[in-house]
Amino acid sequence: MDIKAAIKEIKRGQIGPLYLCYGTEKYQMREFITLLRDNLVEPDNREFAVVHFDLTETPVDLVVEEAETLPFLVPRKLVIVQANPMFTAGKEGGKVEHNTDRLLSYLGNPAEHTVVVFLVNAEKLDERKKTVKTIKTAGQVLAFMPLGAAELVQWVVKEVERRKCRISSAAAEALIASAGVQMASLVAEIDKLCLYAGENGEVTEEAVSQLVARTTEQNIFAMVEDIANLRLDRALGIFYELLKQREEPIKIAALIARQFRIMLQVKELGSQSYSQQQIASQLGLHPYAVKIAGEQARKFETAKLKFTLAELAQLDYRMKSGGIDKVLGIEMFLLRLGAS
Template structure:
């Protein structure tokens, strides 16, 4: 079951006694937790009906005890439980002594007035643990992974439409290019853009470039994209802008190297029939970054990419030893690459 199906079930009155939410996409995880809160607990009851606990500070048996305690002045309560190691293979360095059997026993006969929501900030659960198997069997387990390339763009478009605005062609890509792939950051930038456009307004790429500031990493990402598309004037423009922001040329060169290394890795793995998701997992990257790197990779031969990386390694050595002026060294590299 995915989050959409779980939300539909809740709206239809099919509420589980326990939810296990896990994954690296914390924004969507929080959204689902807030959805449960709004659907199950009236606003006026939330002070009495919502409990927050942390397994890094509280034993699991205390969570069970809380769930078994009849709610005060309300019909149902939500117990949100944060976790980093109880359901995963991560080493527990805390001093809290957990008794998993308490939860296992509770799951055999859960209280009908309590809903426990475990929120695990890890990509994977430890499927060997009895508690993981028991919770999955007795409740609902939902994974919140980073959105893939096209899914991320659809999410941006939906968020904009939900705020009463629309996007011109290329604007969604521009928002992600400038703001990055963090949903939390994207949501904030989308809200800003929609406030500027006004109700019923339209957002285009020029508006995005005017209002959404790029980080150094995103600027380098755009710089490499311009190089790949032979837009040397734009690439140099980004470079000069980074210098105005007092960015260290050696750092800029390192980020350019990292991006070209990713492009080569994506090209190599794609040639071995790896999917975008598999490549993202293998390289520890966001799926959207893999999508863009894949598009860039098609514009370079592998030998050419290897040559660029060798050139960058030599440039790094020359800059650090003072053999070449740092600013001029990167400028010449970009000019030669464009040529």
């Protein structure tokens, strides 16, 4: 079952006894847990009807005992378990001893009065484990992965509309370009922008530019974009702004090198007919970052990207060994790159 279908069932009151939520998109996972809690337990009863465990600190036996114990004054209770060690590769809980057979027995016959949600902050489950195989049969396994580039833009538009404001796709992209791809950060910025726009107001690109401070990584994205479009004055302007923010020039050079390395990897994988999602998975990046890198990479020949990376490696060595002033070194690099 996918997340949308699970949400529809929960809103209809059809809540199962077992859920396994895994993935790297923590914000979506938290939103799902909130929805589940709100549809299962009244606000006044949450103090004693919602229980949290972490299997890196607590034996799974205690989780099973809690799940089997009848709820107090409510028909059903919610048990939320941070459960990486039981469903992923590696040691199960480190110093904590777990009775896996006890958990398997419970998964095979879960209590009707308890809803247990296992949370796994990992991209993949260990399909070899009995716990994974059993819960796939007995419960619902939901994957919370980063949205694709187009999906993320649409998500921003819908979040703005939920707050009774409106935003264009271009402004939504500008917001992502400034705030990054993490949903929690985007929500905070959306709240601020909608408050500024007012009810039924519009969140414009100008408002995004004025109110949303770019992260260092997003500034590097913008700097490379300006270089690719021969806007050297703007690229240098971003560099000087980063210096005002006390960013270390060696760190700036490393982030520029990282972006060019990503561009080269995206270009090479794209030439092998990899999809955007496949490239994102292969490189461990958000699909939106892959989209931006792909657009930037199209403006450079593969040989130029490789040459630039070699140049950056040499610049890194010279800066660290005192062979060149750090600020001057990056200035000269940007000037050469913009002129070539």
